[in-house]
Amino acid sequence: MSFRLATEADLPEIVRLLADDHLGGSRERYTDPLPPEYGIAFAGLQKIGAEVILAEDESAKVIGCLQLLVLPGLGSLGKQRAQIEAVRIESSLRGKGLGSDLIRHAIARAKQKGCKMVQLTSDNSRQGAHRLYERLGFKASHVGMKLYLD
């Protein structure tokens, strides 16, 4: 597995992965052409300096992705942190350690960018993912809360 930064041309493959999931299946719209909202969101991520990292197999097929945001903050003496979101591994390839490799790559990138901490939230139902993150050293120290707006 190798890693690279996504460009806008990768959006169809990314949305395919986002939808290939028990939660994402009902939340995404993987159509051809893609709904324009995905392109707008990708441009927004670029604007704040966030990265979409892709994992590819040896035939350059995209088999994993995540978003890595570097966030400033006043707390903890102005510590800069990295936030990982929208992690996916192709459903047929799960359980082979590819997710761990992808997250390790993101952690290394966060260090390169001067972050002192990496944070993420994971849906309560993703028990396998929680174990994976704990094996990588993450601590489940927080409750992740969401409020959906009309």
Next chain:
Amino acid sequence: MSFRLATEADLPEIVRLLADDHLGGSRERYTDPLPPEYGIAFAGLQKIGAEVILAEDESAKVIGCLQLLVLPGLGSLGKQRAQIEAVRIESSLRGKGLGSDLIRHAIARAKQKGCKMVQLTSDNSRQGAHRLYERLGFKASHVGMKLYLD
């Protein structure tokens, strides 16, 4: 209580609040002059369009604060979300509903900015805060995980 956006000149009062807390006390450095890290972090927040919102009492004394970040993301059809961080109410004024008013103000601001969701994480030890967020409609649907880097 009234609300306004913070400027860099408000940093000493903000850091005083951040440090006025059972977790923040050991993580912050409230000195005169302030460590330069806080000014750098404030500039970083401005650069990504984040806001630091202050709550003031009738004599214009700062009694509460939070950070509101508007984050783009590919997931959920490119839904833009707001993230609330570093929430504090002056310790002598807690338990009077001021925290709820401050969070309600931030939720209204997130709606104005076109966000479809507001998210936050809260340390497992902040049980009172969890109840406050649940009363405002937040659901504890996620686990919040952190990895500290050397």
